[in-house]
Each structure stands twice: as C-alpha cells, then as structure tokens.
Amino acid sequence: MIIDFSQGKIIVTPDEVQIRLDQATLYGMAEDIKFKMDVQIMYADAGAVRWSLKLDSAEQLLQIKDTLMI
Known part of the structure; x- marks a missing residue:
C-alpha cells in the first residue's frame, strides 16, 4: 500500500514500512514499528535505529497498522 502524506510517501507491506521523504528514506521492519495513536505518531525503535x-x-495510522497486522 502507498500512502501520500504532507512530507512524502509511505510504502507499507505486511513485513516492513518505507518512508520516502524529500531528503531521506526511513525503513522499519513490522516488529519494530510502534504507534502513539493520540498524537498520530509512528515510530521505530530497533537497537541503534x-x-x-x-x-x-x-x-x-490505522491504515498502516492494519496493513502491518499489529
């Protein structure tokens, strides 16, 4: 699934998230992705990343969460 948002594009598969911003690309495996629903934040915390x-x-957020099946 591809989601357009104000800062770029989010590409989501059941296994990973790829965020394409103007100046950078962020990756995260599904098991490392967390959500703060009340403030609409998605974050990754995987050791040094x-x-x-x-x-x-x-x-x-809900679309991403549903695709990742979290």
Whole structure:
C-alpha cells in the first residue's frame, strides 16, 4: 500500500514500512514499528535505529497498522 502524506510517501507491506521523504528514506521492519495513536505518531525503535514520524491523520495510522497486522 502507498500512502501520500504532507512530507512524502509511505510504502507499507505486511513485513516492513518505507518512508520516502524529500531528503531521506526511513525503513522499519513490522516488529519494530510502534504507534502513539493520540498524537498520530509512528515510530521505530530497533537497537541503534530510532526514528519517529508525525502523520497527517489518525486514518493514516490505522491504515498502516492494519496493513502491518499489529
């Protein structure tokens, strides 16, 4: 699934998330992705790799969560 949002594109498969921003690309395996629903943030925490991203809407978060089957 591809989700367009204000900062770029999010590509989601059941196994991983790829976020394409203007200046960078972020990756995360499904098991490393977490969500803060109340503030619309998706984040990855896998040892030395850490990133977070504020999405445009709760609907986007739910679409990603459903695709990852978390």
